[in-house]
Amino acid sequence: MARRLAAALCLAVAAVSVAVATARFVVEKNSVKVLSPRSLRGRHEAAIANYGVPDYGGTLTGVVVYPADARLADGCRPFGEAAAKALRSRSRRPVVLLVDRGGCYFALKTWHAQLAGAAAVLVADGVDEPLLTMDSPEEETPDMAFLANITVPSALVTKQFGDALRAAASAADDEVVVRLDWRESMPHPDERVEYELWTNSNDECGPRCDEQAAFVGAFRGHAQLLEKRGYALFTPHYITWFCPDAFLETTQCKAQCVNRGRYCAPDPDGDLAAGYSGRDVVLENLRQLCVHRVANARNASWLWWDYVADYHLRCSMKGDHYTRRCADDVAKSLGLPMDLIDECMGDPDADVENDVLKTEQIVQVGHGTRGDVTILPTLVINNVQYRGKLESTSVLKAICAGFKESTEPDVCLTPEMETDECLNNNGGCWRDEKTNITACKDTFRGRICQCPVVDGVQYQGDGYTHCKAVGPGRCAMNNGGCWKGTRDGKTFSACSDSDLSGCKCPPGFKGDGLHCEDVDECSEKLACSCPHCSCKNTWGSFDCSCHGNNLMYIKAEDTCIAKNMSAFGWLVTTLVLSCLAGAGVAGYVFYKYRLRRYMDSEVMAIMSQYMPLEGQNGERLPLREEAQVEHA
Incomplete structure (x- = not known):
């Protein structure tokens, strides 16, 4: 009886919450671009499924295949070896399997397609309606263990688009080639990602709770690294409900709520008479929120990950350690002051609002591009709800997709996260073969061609066909791209550090600065043209001498004068002086x-x-x- 009352209370609380908050749901989308045939070319929207692994920040080009056997068209049955072979593309491109909606869970369709070798799945809606998010079953039974093993992305497409794809794929003409694009599915405005995890301290809620605990333990290292270095800002959140006024004095409300029915959580095992209560869950949720606040005030907000992971290991409900005393031990081991945490939590028995929990109920309601948070766990990245499996590598990839191009941390540019396109033909970008300086820059979304900054020297150009060093110090980088020559121990350059750009042949040379050649001042009568002069051209200059031992050449006047003077001349000079x-x-x-x-x-x-x-x-x-x- 108590179990039924608890369940009834949960339903009443949820119903009231929905009515008050006016639930708002946002469908996260990616794009599907048809590349061929020409008659279908165009871009269409698709709703990202909330299971599998969407390729955030990436693309997938493949061939749409529709099962020829009508019994397999909905994907609810295993395809078998023979049918799987028939699903391969003639061009050996990846297969994007198109299946009909209905007949079974969305996730089961994707699982069967993955076993048949599909790289992605498109589910065609059967009615004309707005796109919706395909989710996994709320109640996971033992026969649904496959959910954790789905790794291919899935999306729902409209009936109109699905009908067009089905007709084209069923024809014996050219293959239907599409590109699934997730590059804009995750906002990436700047160099810092802000994300939040809506979770729960309850570890008796089945596979969902196990998934959350496993994720916190596996992702903790990445999360702390990103936050310590300023790449990310993380905030934990916890869902609570409130008890309707008509139930405030009931045992159900008192067992599952704090602050006189204002903040409630369902009983962990559904039995009000035994085990831990919903009130215990609310208190630990509140404690974990305050752990984050206190740690954040000490500039160590990442300690939340340590506390939650350690609490799950040391203070589980199954081990009968889900207590305040165990929480104190975990906090003390991390150097967190319990007096400040208790002060943050306030009095759970007081008939007043709790500032921390009240804030949680307010931010639970969707705003901007984010919908209401109604299920656990929910991950929000840059104010967009993450879709897909809550798994460490998948989440890290989605977070990496939230950085502005070229600002990603090194952890996002590892081979496990993305492919370095600059390794293949330099990504099609400019490169200086002499210095191996390149305009190709690897990012999470792919390469960009951008003239670089090397040793403080800026290169300018289009990044594809040319880049040139400009500004102070440019002559130190491959001589600024200008001409330079050395001969007989003398070096001349067309690059001048006093000029911020451009090339100019030095005196004694002529050309465009990229190519310079010696000027023959003697033959061109540019110097040494006086009557007693004798001219000899040299590389970059000239030598001029005078006929006779007593003559000396004056270059500024281009003339010859006597080296020695007569005695009379010296006498006159002395008298004058x-x-x-x-x-x-x-x-x-x-x-x-x-x-x-x-x-x-x-x-x-x-x-x-x-x-x-x-x-x-x-x-x-x-x-x-x-x-x-x-x-x-």
């Missing part, structure tokens, strides 16, 4: 003893008229000592 020296000495003596004394007397006379000096009786005094001596 002596005269100039004598004139200078005479001028100095005149200034010091005549002109300066006269100026001092005149200045004193003027000053005495306007500013009489005390004690001097109006006498005119000289300004300098030497003037006084002369008057004595």
Whole structure:
């Protein structure tokens, strides 16, 4: 009886929650582009299934195949070896198996297609309606163990598009080639990914709870690495419901809720009289939320992953350790202060709102591109609900798809995550064969051709056919792409660090800067053209000499002058210099003893008229000592 009451309460709480929140569901989509035949070319939407492994950030090109046997058209039966061989494409491209909707679970169709060798599955809707998300069964029975082994992606297409694909694939004409594209299924606005996991501390809810616990343990290392280095921002969330007013005083509400029915969780085993209660689950959920808040305040938010993983191992319900005492031990082992965690949790018996749990109920309602969170576990990446299996590698790949191109961390560029397209013919991008500098940059979504920055030097160009170093230091990178030559121990370059771009042949050379050749100044009469000059061209310059031993060439004047002068010339020069020296000495003596004394007397006379000096009786005094001596 208690089990039935608990189940009834859960249904009532869920119904009220849906009515209050007005549930909003968002269908996550990828695109299907038909490449051939020409009559079907175009782009169509498809709803990503919530199982298997969508290839976030990638594409898949394959041939659409529809089973010829009508009994296998819905994919609800195993195809068998003979039928599987018939599903292969003539061009040996990957097979995208098209099956009809109905007859069995969506996931079972995909499983049978995967066993038959299909690389992806498209399910054609049977009625005209908006696209919906294909999900796995809510109640997983032992015969559904295959769900964890589905690895191929699946999607639902509209009836109109499905009918067109079916007709074209059933014809004996050319193959129907399509490209499934998940590159824009995950938003990738910047260099940081923000994601959240809606989970539960209950470990008695069957395969779903086991999946969550396994994921936390396996993904913990990736999550902590991404967060410690600032690549990602993670936030955990927990779903709670509230108890209707009519049930507040019932045993069911008191056993499954805190804060007087405001925050509730279903009884773990459905038996209110035994085992752990829904109230215990709410309290541990609240504690785990506060662990994250306290750790985040200490700049160590990644400790949440350690706490949750350790709590699952040490404090499981199955081992009868799902207690406050066990939680204290786990927190203390991680250096987390329990007093701050308790302060964050508040009083669960008080008839007041709990700020932490109230916030969880608010953010549970969808906003923007994200729908309401109604099932567990739910992973949200960049405000878009993740579709597919909750498995470490699959989730990491989806997170990697959330980074802006060329900002992905190294963990996203490993061979397990993506294929380095730059290894094949340099990705079709520009490359300098001499220095092996390339414009090909590997990203999670594929290569991009972008002129690089090398040792602080920026390259500019289209990235495909050319890139050229520009700015300071460019001449150090393959001489800036300019001409450079060395001969007879001399080196000339058409690249100048004083110029931020361009190439210019140096003096003594001519050309476009990419190719330069020596200028013959002698034959072109550009230098050494005086009557007594003799010109000889050299690489990058010229040598000019004068006929006769007593002549010297002056390059600036392009002329020859005598090296030695006659005795008479020297005498004249000496006399001229002596005269100039004598004139200078005479001028100095005149200034010091005549002109300066006269100026001092005149200045004193003027000053005495306007500013009489005390004690001097109006006498005119000289300004300098030497003037006084002369008057004595």
